[in-house]
Amino acid sequence: MKIIVDSEKCEGHNRCYALAPDLIEVDDYGYASAIGDGTVPPEHAEAAQLAVDNCPEYAITIES
Numbered sequence: 001m002k003i004i005v006d007s008e009k010c011e012g013h014n015r016c017y018a019l020a021p022d023l024i025e026v027d028d029y030g031y032a033s034a035i036g037d038g039t040v041p042p043e044h045a046e047a048a049q050l051a052v053d054n055c056p057e058y059a060i061t062i063e064s
């Protein structure tokens with residue numbers, strides 16, 4: 001399972017980072033990207049889904 005952030009859609013609201021700080025990092029402007037290659041450890045699967053569900057720009061997807 002991998003989390004993917006579409007940088008074209010991200011508007012830097014920072015919500016995903018607040019919900020899944022182990023999976024997502026943000027730059028100085030609040031724009032998000034997946035940490036490392038985006039692999040989601042099983043214990044963070046719920047946080048990944050929360051990030052997907054709460055991104056107002058639909059910029060986050062999960063790939064299985």
Ligand code: SF4
Pocket residue numbers: 005009010011012013014015016017030031032054055056057058059060
């Ligand atoms: S919640 Fe969505 S729009 Fe906001 S920083 Fe995260 S990916 Fe970007």
